[in-house]
Amino acid sequence: MIGIGCDHGGVELKNVLRDHLKDLGYEVVDHGVFDKQSVDYPDIAKDVCPHVVSGEYEFAVLVCGTGIGISIAANKIDGVRCALVNNEYSAAKTKEHNNANVLAFGGRTTGPDLAISIIDSYINAEFQGGRHQNRIDKIHELEK
Ligand code: RB5
DSSP states (O other): OOOEEEEEEEEHHHHHHHHHHHHHOOOOEEOOOSOOOOOOOOHHHHHHHHHTTTTSSEEEEESSSSSHHHHHHHTTTTTTEEEEOOHHHHHHHHHTTTOOOOEEETTTOOOOOHHHHHHHHHHHOOOOHHHHHHHHHHHHHHHH
């Protein structure tokens, strides 16, 4: 299961990515928002991310205007490794090296076709473990 959520700056891209993930066969939980009424992106991160940390969601996708604010907010939550992804290479590497469990996109900065290509790169990559797990362990040590 995958969770997806956005603020008012990311509604269209959220819908595109949600539908793409469904087309790939994933069960997707859409946390909204569903219109362009102004909301606060930390509230969306707070709503979606605990389901990733608990293991209920395999990963989550968050979208705000730039992807910056919502990724900063998500990374304040213990257990979250959120990557703001703007290209396919970074998306693959953040799975291989960081085992990112949340992806953030900018609805005003990344077009739909590129965003789909980026999320596919993440999905098709595999975490490499080993020294990378050691580094991830050190990231989570910083939460204490
Ligand atoms: C909302 O206008 C905008 O600030 C937000 O979507 C995001 O870009 C913040 O980082």
